[in-house]
Amino acid sequence: MSEVILKIENISKQYRLGQIGTGTISNDLNRWWAKIRGKEDPFLKIGESNDRSTKGNSDYVWALQDINFEVNRGEVLGIIGKNGAGKSTLLKILSRVTSPTTGSIKTRGRIASLLEVGTGFHPEMTGRENIYLNGAILGMTKKEIKSKIDEIIEFSGCERYIDTPVKRYSSGMTVRLAFAVAAHLDPEILVVDEVLAVGDAEFQKKAIGKMQNMSREGGRTVLFVSHNMASIQKLCANSVLLDNGKFVLKGKTSDVIELYLQSKQYEGYKGLYINNLIEESGIAAIELVDKNNINRTEFGFDEAITIKIKAKILEKHLNASLGFRVVDRKEQVIFTSEVKFKTILQKEGLHEFEVKLPEKFLVPNKFRLTFGIHIPNVQLIDYQEDCISFEIVETGSEFHIYGSNDFGCVIVNCNWKVL
Known part of the structure; x- marks a missing residue:
């Protein structure tokens, strides 16, 4: 072993918020008298967990517990x-x-x-x-x-x-x-x-x-x-x-x-979009999930990301396409992907789609997704701009050793061979 x-x-480890000490001489004396008698500090019985983002009701906080x-x-x-x-x-x-x-x-x-x-x-x-x-x-x-x-x-x-x-x-x-x-x-x-x-x-x-x-x-x-x-x-x-x-x-x-x-979910990131007011064709819901089907807004570089989409399609729009584009925080369009309904759908109704973004593809960055249903160059049926957002964090790409150098938007696994 x-x-x-x-x-x-x-x-x-417990800290008192605000001033040093318990606040009054009587409380300090109670603490000292408990210590002399070998008793537990009476102020250890109170205190809240260390959630810095919320306002507490106690003057004591447990930094560690x-x-x-x-x-x-x-x-x-x-x-x-x-x-x-x-x-x-x-x-x-x-x-x-x-x-x-x-x-x-x-x-x-x-x-x-x-x-x-x-x-x-x-x-x-x-x-x-x-x-x-x-x-x-x-x-x-x-x-x-x-x-x-x-x-x-x-x-x-x-x-x-x-x-x-x-x-x-x-x-x-x-x-x-x-x-x-x-x-x-x-x-x-x-x-x-x-x-x-x-x-x-x-x-x-x-x-x-x-x-x-x-x-x-x-x-x-x-x-x-x-x-x-x-x-x-x-x-x-x-x-x-x-x-x-x-x-x-x-x-x-x-x-x-x-x-x-x-x-770790960041405020301002949106991993879920829902629209319950669809009457015509349109996007009803979009969700980002990991391999365990858990909704998240932050993913590791080496994790696959799945996009789940629900869309209502009327028969008159079965010749349309559903697509999305990915934009980074510098407003650069990274790539666009779409599917034509007539190649996969036979009838109108509420349909569910699933798209997988491969792991080790998007470089660590913050991204926004815009979705749309359209008949190319004819009609824009539904358009949801920046309705989903997420972040890729560095968890071990080959490029992190270069620090802040710009090495592009995606990492492509090209087919290398020796001639």
Whole structure:
């Protein structure tokens, strides 16, 4: 069996909204008296889950609530969830930046944390001086830092500016240097929170490679938080999903990402269109679903999307066509598809159609769909503009390593062969 290096038991963290403390001297005294007698904090019995999008009725909120899971030595574990799910709070507790309200953490070995870009860096000091300062904060001895400083500088890619004050660094250079120091600490557990979002494509590739080597060759454990599903998919075999401060699932990364995307619905996206007032021919309903027939508005790059359409067709319009076009957020028409009724329909009535968009086809982007029924160049029977919208998120295309470079609208699997 794999050795458990980190065990998280019943971790909860409660915060009071607004002012610090319980608000009154009497409440503070009640809390203190309960602690002296070894009783439970009376204010732990109240509080609401951490749903930041709704107005609550309590002054107390649970940023984390009853989190339990184990991490094995050498495991690279992804932690995912939407903003406010409790990811950063959990990492701060693991790093001892803050203490849990309830629960305990059992660990074997040293934990190094990279929670925020350039934490502990002094802007007036040079990059070289900050390596010594940051290394000392992270627990390295001066001798350790001195033996590794050339390797740290080379890894950071900031050699030309290493004797320049950090206040003149860009945010990307700062995160490069900060990650380089943390990565060379050789901790048993490395905690990384969203730092790769600042670095460029070359640095992201180098950082991911470093974390993979730490796990495979050094037997180090990495806890990695990111909203970049491609990085999570590439780096982590297993992941944990948090939602509103609660533990949802730990399992295979592909399964966790799929569940995360199913639960993540963006305001303003429309995955369902219904029109119950059709008298003549027209579109009655349109729905976007995944492979499990679940209505969604966000899909991974490697997922197939199914469009279900209900349309009422009168006999006089059996020579018409039903079609749709896909437009991206830059207002570019990506493609158009349509079907002629006379090739598939024999009689009038309410008919159901199903169209599948292939996986690994649309590049990560936001898209809108417009549907229409028409007799080409003769009559427009029904037209529903931008009635459905969705997003493709990056979950592992071959092109994500190029960062923000424009590599087109679709990825086509052409028939390559060697002559």
